[in-house]
Amino acid sequence: MRWLERANGRAWVALREAVVLMVGLTAISAVHAASLDAALLPKIQGATFEVVAAKPVNDPLTYEKPLPLDLLPFQERNDKYYSIGTAFAIGHNRYITAGHVLLAGVDSLWGQPSLRDASGHIYAIDKVEKFDLRRDFVVFSLADDPAPSPLEVDTKPVLNQEVYAVGNALGTGVVIRDGLYTSDTPEQQDGAWKWMRFSAAASPGNSGGPLLTKEGKVIGVVLMKSANENLNYALQIGDVLNAPSGQAVMEKRVTYQLDIFSTTLNNHIKSQFTLPLGLADFFNEFQKRFGDYVDTQLKDILAKDADKLFPHGDGSNRLLYGGSWMNTLPGLITRDSTGEWGLSVKEGKVMTLAANGYVETGVLNRTFFLHLRRPDTLPASKLYNDPSALAEQLCKLGLFMRQVGSEQIRITSLGKPLTDTVHTDQWQRRWQLRVWAMPYADTKIVTYSLPVPSGYAIIMRFAMPGQSYDTTADMRTLTDFVSVSYSGTLAQWKDYLQNTALLPAAFKDIHIDIDYQHRFSYASKRLAFAYTPDLQKIEPDSLLTLGAGFLPDHGKVVWDVNTLSMRASKQDGDRLHIERNAVPPNDMDDSFKSYWDKLVKRRHPYESVAYTTDGETNIAAPAGEQAAAPSVLYSVYYVMAGTQQQDTMKTKLDLLLKGLQIKEH
Structure with missing residues (x-):
């Protein structure tokens, strides 16, 4: 089965497709645009967190030699966590990130996603409060809230204003890059809302981070890069705030395909479940509903033209x-x-x-x-x-x-x-x-x-x-x-x-x-x-x-x-070969009928006469019920290297047939 979400047809689970792009950002300095008041930086940095997952402690793999970890950058080889995105605070113990960043923890071999502040402190996620798969956001709380001063929000952004994309990667500092809020574009499925498009540079680590005005107010959640132009996408913060509380919404169109044929299903995964839930329980509920959807699609695609599904039709x-x-x-x-x-x-x-x-x-x-x-x-x-x-x-x-x-x-x-x-x-x-x-x-x-x-x-x-x-x-x-x-x-x-x-x-x-x-x-x-x-x-x-x-x-x-x-x-090279043949249906083409006719009427090569081809001598005959209209016949071959005499080959064929008994008719 394939979830096909990209134009190039690369097969990934749709809800996971962006996660690959969100891992591996390295930011090495704090940068800010000249028009952003430097006095805002401490608040922005304090309210912005890196989303991380713990590196596995035990490695079951064995390698041909000790890993040359000294070849890795200092930060990478010494950090106990992988960086997978950004999150930010908008209220008392109320945090936001991209939905796909949180879903990086589903069925993961790494630790559950956590937050890390600029000082390197780790905070476990406590409860998932809101979630929307299609809009790609999640609101959650922390088990031990550091209580940063939350970012203010602006739910009425103005086109062509200066904006700032904020990301935090590998705990090395907040990166702020400037650009313009250039336009709105309808979401691709049915235009239920509009994505914000902006020109501020956004690296993978920005996913889930805030898009700010020059006053430091949040107007959007940075979610994805444009596939073919230098523009990036964010979800308006108003869409997050106005979403119903206490609800996880799994609604998205996904294209479903199985490798045995080109048949494609274009359906929606549609499910909801009640929040808040602890992170482990949230993942379990998500996986259960996702698994149910997979099972349904698999059943439906096999049922489509079931009368023509091999071996039928x-x-x-x-x-x-x-x-x-x-x-x-x-x-x-x-x-x-x-x-x-x-x-x-x-x-x-x-x-x-x-x-x-x-x-x-x-x-x-x-x-x-x-x-x-x-x-x-x-x-x-x-x-x-x-x-x-x-x-x-x-x-x-x-x-x-x-x-x-x-x-x-x-x-x-x-x-x-x-x-x-x-x-x-x-x-x-x-x-x-x-x-x-x-x-x-x-x-x-x-x-x-x-x-x-x-x-x-x-x-x-x-x-x-x-x-x-x-x-x-x-x-x-x-x-x-x-x-x-x-x-x-x-x-x-x-x-x-x-x-x-x-x-x-x-x-x-x-x-x-x-x-x-x-x-x-x-x-x-x-x-x-x-x-x-x-x-x-x-x-x-x-x-x-x-x-x-x-x-x-x-x-x-x-x-x-x-x-x-x-x-x-x-x-x-001496070998024998016994093969079952069933009478072909009447609507099969002439090549099948001709082959069957040769067997029934003992025509070449099935007339027990030796012949040479490709440096070998072959002899063949049919075996089975010799009725006027048999339903099953066996073709029997014996092959020897080089050129052999008819008597030699016929003796071998006779021995083969003598030891063969066909039981079916």
């Missing part, structure tokens, strides 16, 4: 009747602009690990798709049951780096996950959900990992504060649309099959027996197959791939194995 047929599901890198089933569903496999780099391990990577939008081939020295039971084993392999990718000054420091361990649970998708595949913390970046790493014989098929995202519920709900839905084959050496299969609690439900009907150098057998409700070394070598490094996907099955679609492929070894 004509747009699914090309994928359902199109052949093997053999990709080892997980792919996402997506719908294109014509309404056709296809498998998107975004192949990327392959990164080598020790002991024959590797990680194959791909990226689609915000999601990383990974295939981890576990090192031979890493037992399947340890990989599946010890989250640190997975994290260690992921860290070797070099995706997790910490910037310290001019250096990039590689993270070598993620520590213990915050979450370690199992999610069973619609097709009864069991994914391990692990969430790790990167406290220094206030970011979480979310992984859904599907155990496969060779290791894991993984989808992964990074979640910023406030995005955890959205991200996990989104990825949980995507698991229903992920396809990957089950592949590994016979030695890996033996280890994998022992982890019965993590096997897909469909595998309960599958029985695999491996006796090296003697016999291999596979049995399911669809077919039984066995062979001996007369056909092909049976060694620990023989490679078995089960193509598992979405199969038409007597009027419904099921997730099951439709392909069995066995390769003698990585070095030995």
